[in-house]
Amino acid sequence: MNPVIDYHALAPEIVLSVTIILCLLVDLFIPDRPRLVPQLASLGVLAAIIPVLTLAVSGTDVSMFGGAFVVDNYALAFDGLFLVVAYITLLVSFDEIADGDYYGGEYYVLLLTSVLGMVMMASSRDLVSIFIALETISIPTFVLAGWRKHDTKSNEAAIKYFLIGVLSSAVMLYGMSLIFGFANGTKLSVISEYSAGSPPALFAVAIFLTIVGFAFKVSAVPFHFWAPDTYEGAPLPVTAFLSVASKAAGFVALLTIIRFGFFNSSDSWQPLIWVLAAASMTFGNLAALRQTNIVRMLAYSSIAQGGFILVPLAVAGDVSGPSAWEAVLVYLMIYAAMNLGAFAVVMAVSRRTHSTEISSFAGLGRVDSVNAVMLSLFMFSLAGIPPLAGWFAKFVIFRAVFDAGTTAAVVLGVIAALNAVVAFFYYSNVVRRMWFDEAPEVVSSPRPASVALTLAIGITVVVVVVVGVYPEVFARLGQLAFASG
Amino acid sequence: MELNQFLILSAFIFAVGVYGVLARRNGVLVLMSVELMLNAVNLNLIAFSAFNQNINGQIFALFIIAVAAAEVGVGLAIILLIYRNLRSPDLDQVEQLKG
Amino acid sequence: MWGQQVVFWLLAIAMGAAAIGVVRSRDVVHSVLFLVVVLAGAAAQYILLAAEFVAWVQVLIYIGAVVVLFLFGVMLTRSPMGHDSNRLDNDQRWAAGVVALLIFGVLTALLVDAFGGQQINFGPELVAQGSPQAIGSDLFRTFIVPFEVVSMLLLAALVGAVVMARKD
Numbered sequence: 171m172n173p174v175i176d177y178h179a180l181a182p183e184i185v186l187s188v189t190i191i192l193c194l195l196v197d198l199f200i201p202d203r204p205r206l207v208p209q210l211a212s213l214g215v216l217a218a219i220i221p222v223l224t225l226a227v228s229g230t231d232v233s234m235f236g237g238a239f240v241v242d243n244y245a246l247a248f249d250g251l252f253l254v255v256a257y258i259t260l261l262v263s264f265d266e267i268a269d270g271d272y273y274g275g276e277y278y279v280l281l282l283t284s285v286l287g288m289v290m291m292a293s294s295r296d297l298v299s300i301f302i303a304l305e306t307i308s309i310p311t312f313v314l315a316g317w318r319k320h321d322t323k324s325n326e327a328a329i330k331y332f333l334i335g336v337l338s339s340a341v342m343l344y345g346m347s348l349i350f351g352f353a354n355g356t357k358l359s360v361i362s363e364y365s366a367g368s369p370p371a372l373f374a375v376a377i378f379l380t381i382v383g384f385a386f387k388v389s390a391v392p393f394h395f396w397a398p399d400t401y402e403g404a405p406l407p408v409t410a411f412l413s414v415a416s417k418a419a420g421f422v423a424l425l426t427i428i429r430f431g432f433f434n435s436s437d438s439w440q441p442l443i444w445v446l447a448a449a450s451m452t453f454g455n456l457a458a459l460r461q462t463n464i465v466r467m468l469a470y471s472s473i474a475q476g477g478f479i480l481v482p483l484a485v486a487g488d489v490s491g492p493s494a495w496e497a498v499l500v501y502l503m504i505y506a507a508m509n510l511g512a513f514a515v516v517m518a519v520s521r522r523t524h525s526t527e528i529s530s531f532a533g534l535g536r537v538d539s540v541n542a543v544m545l546s547l548f549m550f551s552l553a554g555i556p557p558l559a560g561w562f563a564k565f566v567i568f569r570a571v572f573d574a575g576t577t578a579a580v581v582l583g584v585i586a587a588l589n590a591v592v593a594f595f596y597y598s599n600v601v602r603r604m605w606f607d608e609a610p611e612v613v614s615s616p617r618p619a620s621v622a623l624t625l626a627i628g629i630t631v632v633v634v635v636v637v638g639v640y641p642e643v644f645a646r647l648g649q650l651a652f653a654s655g
Numbered sequence: 656m657e658l659n660q661f662l663i664l665s666a667f668i669f670a671v672g673v674y675g676v677l678a679r680r681n682g683v684l685v686l687m688s689v690e691l692m693l694n695a696v697n698l699n700l701i702a703f704s705a706f707n708q709n710i711n712g713q714i715f716a717l718f719i720i721a722v723a724a725a726e727v728g729v730g731l732a733i734i735l736l737i738y739r740n741l742r743s744p745d746l747d748q749v750e751q752l753k754g
Numbered sequence: 755m756w757g758q759q760v761v762f763w764l765l766a767i768a769m770g771a772a773a774i775g776v777v778r779s780r781d782v783v784h785s786v787l788f789l790v791v792v793l794a795g796a797a798a799q800y801i802l803l804a805a806e807f808v809a810w811v812q813v814l815i816y817i818g819a820v821v822v823l824f825l826f827g828v829m830l831t832r833s834p835m836g837h838d839s840n841r842l843d844n845d846q847r848w849a850a851g852v853v854a855l856l857i858f859g860v861l862t863a864l865l866v867d868a869f870g871g872q873q874i875n876f877g878p879e880l881v882a883q884g885s886p887q888a889i890g891s892d893l894f895r896t897f898i899v900p901f902e903v904v905s906m907l908l909l910a911a912l913v914g915a916v917v918m919a920r921k922d
Contacts, residue, residue: 173895180899187906194913235896276917283910290903298715302900305722306907312729313914316736319922325737328918332733333685336726337676340692343719344669347696347712351662351703352868356711372864656758658872661799662865664766668773668792670858675777677850681842683782683827687789690820691773694796697812705803706874710883710892713808717889718897720808720815721904725911727820731827732918738831739921 179232179241181221182249186286189214190279197275204274208267211278212260215253215285222249237359238296247499247651248292248422255415255506256285261626262514263407265521270405272317280310281411288419295430297346297356300423301339304387307419308335311412315404327403334386334396342383348376358431365434374438380427381442387420390480391449394473398457401469406520409465410513413472414506421479425498428483436487443484444582450477451589458596464516465526467596468509471552474593475505481567481586485574493573496648497566503644504551504563504637511630512548515541518623528600533609544627546601551634553597554590559634562641564590566648661702669695682734686727693723762802769795780842782828786821793817804876805884
């Protein structure tokens with residue numbers, strides 16, 4: 171009766187766990203070589219990608235513990251996304267953490283623990299695993315948001331994020347406890363069977379509470395109010411991580427639980443997701459228009475981008491093929507590249523100007539034309555201008571909307587299209603000021619961007635340009651991930 | 656015994672917890688209200704576990720207890736840090752940034 | 755059955771009153787003590803529901819560890835222990851009360867609709883189910899991955915809490 175454990179399928183999790191413990195030990199016993207821990211951490215993340223690749227090549231789905239933990243193409247695609255995002259986050263963290271008055275080794279331990287939760291999330295197929303994965307992602311990030319300990323803004327970021335995090339977990343868990351009671355099991359397959367019948371009204375409320383819990387995590391309007399303050403107060407690499415990796419993990423949780431668990435009661439979740447999507451896009455964009463700080467602008471823009479990611483989910487019940495699910499994956503991959511890239515450039519520029527106000531980017535085209543070109547590329551990609559990757563992300567979403575073809579889907583598509591136009595204004599505003607405005611007086615003591623930061627910008631810009639020109643790369647990945655489902 | 660006895664008691668404690676989260680401004684007290692909500696969840700899980708004769712509910716509750724302990728540890732550390740910087744455990748003292 | 759009902763109602767009244775005490779008390783330490791009553795009451799309810807192991811974990815971890823943490827939190831942040839309720843509450847008490855009543859009302863109505871009249875069947879299987887042996891074997895057969903990941907999570911929480919709380 172012993173459980174069958176396939177160590178190959180668990181290898182990414184095991185490699186990450188070993189790396190975390192090694193980082194702690196190295197930090198403790200070799201304190202005079204501060205560069206060692208970050209190197210070890212990035213090596214560990216790269217090593218964890220290897221089993222993801224070998225598993226993808228072997229091509230057999232592994233299902234363990236009675237279907238609670240599944241390693242299939244779907245899980246591997248997201249594993250790969252999370253690990254690459256983690257690697258880029260590490261690259262952009264090196265300078266910031268080494269230069270500031272920060273705890274170094276602990277930062278990487280917490281970051282990797284959060285990544286461990288994400289890798290687990292992609293494979294989780296029951297409520298207990300999803301809950302534990304979500305908490306493993308969140309709890310380290312509560313602390314990371316407050317990493318600038320002596321800055322009250324960072325304190326505020328941490329406490330707001332923490333309270334919203336625990337509150338949303340409690341609401342989500344209340345919903346999950348009711349679902350467990352109805353379905354008589356925690357596995358998503360059991361819940362799926364149950365929801366195929368005719369469940370009572372309380373089941374819909376349970377789904378509602380569960381999704382509201384996730385809506386806090388992905389900062390969907392009206393559960394977004396913590397995000398701008400947390401993003402502005404947290405150290406910049408942490409903000410990049412929160413707005414890309416944590417957010418993506420929240421969407422993966424939502425995608426998994428809807429696709430494998432709630433799918434049959436689409437009357438309960440489709441309207442809710444529809445409202446969240448429409449509100450997030452509209453409110454996020456309108457608020458982003460007013461911002462004068464680029465980090466806050468990117469925070470509201472990421473709320474709006476989150477709304478776009480919710481669009482295919484809101485119509486998923488009416489799409490017969492897998493195009494809605496593919497759209498979520500493809501959009502997340504492209505969004506990760508362009509948003510991380512934008513944050514990396516902001517970090518590189520703010521090392522010189524010591525400011526994240528949009529006014530400090532004025533005239534960047536003349537002072538630092540390379541970074542200005544990069545930021546322009548990321549901004550235009552976020553706005554969805556061809557031939558940059560962002561247009562393909564918007565394209566897959568509208569394709570899912572057309573595949574659904576219902577009135578609700580078309581209305582949502584129109585709202586999304588209008589929002590894409592609004593978004594163009596604030597993204598292009600940054601670009602306009604960089605190239606056409608006079609540069610302000612430059613503050614002294616510039617710190618040059620390091621190799622790691624440049625590498626991060628390089629990787630993301632290559633993705634944004636190559637995928638924009640050859641979208642088949644990601645499209646094929648999306649098809650593979652959902653081939654069997 | 657009726658299943659609903661336990662579930663309605665749990666709903667009551669959950670609602671009281673929501674009240675506490677909304678009405679309290681002291682960080683420690685908000686955290687305690689969240690604990691009330693988590694206990695309501697656990698009571699639900701144990702009641703369903705008995706009703707369905709399914710042990711997974713008890714295991715879910717054990718995981719929630721473990722995670723709640725971690726959350727409280729981290730949360731109190733953050734509240735303590737804020738107290739050191741601002742000399743106050745009140746959450747509205749932290750409101751510096753505006754939406 | 756009759757005895758169980760009496761115990762349930764005594765516990766339920768104590769828990770409900772203490773829960774209100776947690777959120778309405780004007781003294782933070784009293785709130786912590788009311789929380790102990792709720793937690794202990796919940797542990798007793800678990801025993802009533804034959805979940806013996808979870809009940810003892812509740813006592814050890816919640817009452818033994820979490821409550822002590824809360825008391826340390828109260829002590830270290832010098833939370834007010836006087837009788838000045840305005841310092842503990844914000845000005846949205848009425849709105850919060852309405853929201854809470856609404857949640858309770860809606861949940862109760864829906865619970866009655868979904869589970870009205872259904873009885874819990876207390877048999878020997880139920881008692882066997884709550885034993886540490888049964889829980890242990892299921893925990894390590896089905897939930898081994900979350901179990902191991904929780905240990906990493908607790909490690910990270912420990913590291914994070916030390917970094918945050920440390921004076922430097």
